[in-house]
Amino acid sequence: MILAKINTEELNVLTNLFGKLNIHEDEGPKHFVTGILDIYNHALSEEDAEKFLSSFNDHNLRYEGAYLDFIKELFILNNSHVTIFSPKLDELFKSEDVSFLDEKQLELLERAISLGSEVIKTTSQEVLTLFLILSTREIHFSNFFFLETESIVVGNYDLSFPVYCRNHIHFNLIENIARKIGLFLRK
Numbered sequence: 001m002i003l004a005k006i007n008t009e010e011l012n013v014l015t016n017l018f019g020k021l022n023i024h025e026d027e028g029p030k031h032f033v034t035g036i037l038d039i040y041n042h043a044l045s046e047e048d049a050e051k052f053l054s055s056f057n058d059h060n061l062r063y064e065g066a067y068l069d070f071i072k073e074l075f076i077l078n079n080s081h082v083t084i085f086s087p088k089l090d091e092l093f094k095s096e097d098v099s100f101l102d103e104k105q106l107e108l109l110e111r112a113i114s115l116g117s118e119v120i121k122t123t124s125q126e127v128l129t130l131f132l133i134l135s136t137r138e139i140h141f142s143n144f145f146f147l148e149t150e151s152i153v154v155g156n157y158d159l160s161f162p163v164y165c166r167n168h169i170h171f172n173l174i175e176n177i178a179r180k181i182g183l184f185l186r187k
Contacts, residue, residue: 003111005116006121010083013147014119017147021145023152023154028154029164031166032166033171034187035187036161036162037067037178038183038184039063039066039159039182040186059158060136066181066182067136067161068136071132077149080125081123082122082144083119083120083121083145083147085143089113092109092134096140109130132144141154143155149170150165151163151164152164
């Protein structure tokens with residue numbers, strides 16, 4: 001399976017484990033260990049944010065590779081499986097320029113849209129990479145659900161991605177992955 005809709009049973013497993021899938025619209029799941037995946041080990045002041053985040057190329061594109069490395073490590077740790085919540089994906093071509101995507105990525109994106117579902121599953125690093133790039137470039141944000149580590153990574157602005165884990169063991173494991181790659185999981 002490269003890319004597929006999830007079935008009702010899989011949706012029930014996700015909602016029982018994580019609650020709502022549209023986590024970006026709420027404060028996040030209750031009773032989860034929470035952190036922010038970031039390139040900085042602290043929240044930036046307004047002055048620092050203006051200084052360091054002012055250029056998309058110098059910030060998002062410069063550090064995108066580290067986020068790709070992080071998500072691939074987490075993907076492998078989760079038996080190369082991820083479920084992605086990506087609402088309104090079908091509106092992407094209407095509102096955003098996706099000319100930066102290569103032919104293969106465009107094909108995968110069209111395949112994902114053709115599924116007609118906001119929730120998809122994949123065992124493909126290419127699909128995972130595509131959805132992460134859409135998030136790191138602030139084109140279209142997705143939530144990435146990893147069942148084995150009972151964790152969620154939420155695409156967000158300025159490469160500050162909330163991470164939710166059901167327990168400290170998985171949180172520490174994910175924090176170590178981030179650290180190994182040169183990122184931080186701020187609490």
